[in-house]
Amino acid sequence: MSDLRTRSDLVTAARKEGDAVVVAVRGEIDLHNSPQLRGDLLDLISRQSPARLVLNLSEVPYMDSSAVAVLVESLQKLRKTGGRVYLTGLQPRVKGLLEIARLGTIFVIVADEAEALK
Amino acid sequence: MAENSKTSSPATVAKPGASARRLRLHATSDPANLAPVRRACEKYCIEHGLSPNAANDVGLCVNEAMANVTRHAYAGATDRPIDIVCEEVPTDQGGGVRVSIRDWGNGVNPATLPGCEPNPETPGGLGLICLRRLMDEANYVPQPDGMMLVMVKRKGV
Numbered sequence: 020m021s022d023l024r025t026r027s028d029l030v031t032a033a034r035k036e037g038d039a040v041v042v043a044v045r046g047e048i049d050l051h052n053s054p055q056l057r058g059d060l061l062d063l064i065s066r067q068s069p070a071r072l073v074l075n076l077s078e079v080p081y082m083d084s085s086a087v088a089v090l091v092e093s094l095q096k097l098r099k100t101g102g103r104v105y106l107t108g109l110q111p112r113v114k115g116l117l118e119i120a121r122l123g124t125i126f127v128i129v130a131d132e133a134e135a136l137k
Numbered sequence: 138m139a140e141n142s143k144t145s146s147p148a149t150v151a152k153p154g155a156s157a158r159r160l161r162l163h164a165t166s167d168p169a170n171l172a173p174v175r176r177a178c179e180k181y182c183i184e185h186g187l188s189p190n191a192a193n194d195v196g197l198c199v200n201e202a203m204a205n206v207t208r209h210a211y212a213g214a215t216d217r218p219i220d221i222v223c224e225e226v227p228t229d230q231g232g233g234v235r236v237s238i239r240d241w242g243n244g245v246n247p248a249t250l251p252g253c254e255p256n257p258e259t260p261g262g263l264g265l266i267c268l269r270r271l272m273d274e275a276n277y278v279p280q281p282d283g284m285m286l287v288m289v290k291r292k293g294v
Contacts, residue, residue, distance in 0.1 A: 049168065049175075050168040051171055083264075084263035116263075119270055
């Protein structure tokens with residue numbers, strides 16, 4: 020396991036674990052700060068080309084559609100190298116928005132990081 | 138404006154215990170205003186009888202509507218005006234909270250744009266979908282110099 024560097028305050032921790040990159044995100048995410056998250060995630064994908072990107076959202080109580088767009092863009096970039104995106108720790112408001120966007124069908128939603136890393 | 142209206146900047150609206158009949162906010166199209174305006178609207182909804190979940194729905198829709206104004210009506214400009222008004226809907230009109238969002242942008246009615254069914258691969262348009270799914274009413278009312286979105290969330294829905 021090795022820690023990875025990121026730029027924004029939204030990412031509190033990022034580490035490489037086997038073929039996975041695990042990213043802990045914290046805070047409310049809307050159009051004001053979603054570009055920062057986008058920069059961090061796309062940079063991590065470019066540098067690490069992980070087979071699995073695991074996003075721990077347990078400290079994200081709120082996100083808007085611009086944050087959803089960042090998740091989808093990350094997935095689309097990762098797919099080019101055959102990777103997948105795992106989401107864990109979904110809080111009710113975030114889960115509700117993802118359901119409206121029907122994103123459960125394209126992301127792998129898991130109970131915890133361990134399940135994503137199996 | 139009514140006597141019991143409350144007018145303030147987004148940074149100062151969230152005063153504990155405040156329960157004005159009407160909340161009027163003057164913001165700019167800077168996305169930095171999204172969170173304080175959203176929280177102020179959620180607080181107003183709670184104070185006027187909406188459930189926490191219903192208030193959260195209103196907050197998300199206010200966020201999405203304001204973001205759409207910035208991105209589309211104002212083509213990304215962050216220094217243009219957006220006015221937000223929250224007011225009670227009288228009980229004999231069904232009760233709840235009405236939120237009006239006024240801009241002075243290009244006047245395009247987002248509701249007339251095609252492609253509003255959720256598509257997980259292309260999340261653009263999700264804001265409009267939220268408005269339609271989460272609010273009981275959401276209507277764009279063209280203005281001579283812009284657009285006004287009027288949304289209603291009923292109590293107990």
